[in-house]
């Protein structure tokens with residue numbers, strides 16, 4: 237079976253962008269593919285963070301995966317740092333990653349500009365190499381992510397090809413390996429709608445965990461009244477009708493896309509339903525649709541968190557399964573690169 241992997245960082249509350257851009261799309265893949273969904277805690281330490289919050293955030297994120305519909309009878313759910321091969325492969329890959337490739341990463345440029353030179357750890361630069369390791373370890377076919385990860389996926393593909401060329405094929409055979417490709421070349425799966433959910437307070441910047449104002453995002457665990465209040469106060473415009481895809485109306489397009497996805501309607505249905513609506517009519521409609529969609533997720537989250545040991549078991553089982561597969565790839569890489577094996 238073809239394989240799918242993806243992950244979210246356990247930093248701050250997960251929001252509608254993480255859900256609509258990524259997690260929601262994982263659910264439909266579980267039946268067809270062999271799926272691995274991890275919580276990327278090693279990625280979460282690339283910017284200054286609170287040590288006392290990391291383990292809780294990691295468990296919370298796992299609980300949210302399950303609450304959103306990740307089904308552990310089909311998918312493996314685990315914590316990245318529990319599978320040592322991730323950090324190990326990252327080191328091996330970093331020896332063949334040109335530093336220029338990393339310097340070009342948009343997220344690195346943005347995050348390092350914000351953090352200031354003295355606060356930028358080396359890991360912020362090498363972060364995409366760890367992400368490549370996450371993906372390549374599982375010989376993944378598809379990686380469902382939001383639009384902001386496209387560049388990291390492109391780097392992963394280039395890196396996989398580079399390693400295959402440098403160490404794979406006949407050279408690997410001479411080292412006693414099976415020859416051929418060491419890594420499969422993965423493809424991103426980016427949804428047609430929801431790949432870039434925008435901020436509620438500025439339709440030109442993306443909804444993000446790190447934006448200073450909580451008003452700019454809807455968190456998956458926000459209570460009803462908080463959601464209602466955020467939508468009530470969100471940025472709109474002075475037009476008296478609603479429409480998709482008008483570049484002068486980014487807020488309007490964003491809210492219609494959110495409504496489309498949480499209501500389960502098609503774009504045409506939403507365009508039809510909302511075209512002659514005013515903001516005053518639309519806002520209560522989208523508020524109810526968001527609340528109705530998130531309510532069962534929140535209820536399942538509470539249920540999962542009420543039994544703390546349950547998650548430990550899920551994560552242990554997930555890590556065991558992942559370790560088997562990851563170690564096979566890792567051993568191949570050591571062999572192909574010519575290391576003396578124990």
Ligand code: TYM
Pocket residue numbers: 241242243244245246252253254255256257258276279366367370371379380381382383384385388430431432433434442443444
């Ligand atoms: P992270 O934690 O920033 O985001 C998790 C997922 O949510 C998507 N996303 C969005 N989608 C739509 N609109 C938004 N406003 C929005 N904000 C975030 C992201 O595209 C992502 O899919 N480096 C990754 C985590 C990672 C990973 C991996 C993903 C590490 N290793 C291997 C896939 C495979 C990250 O920081 O995502």
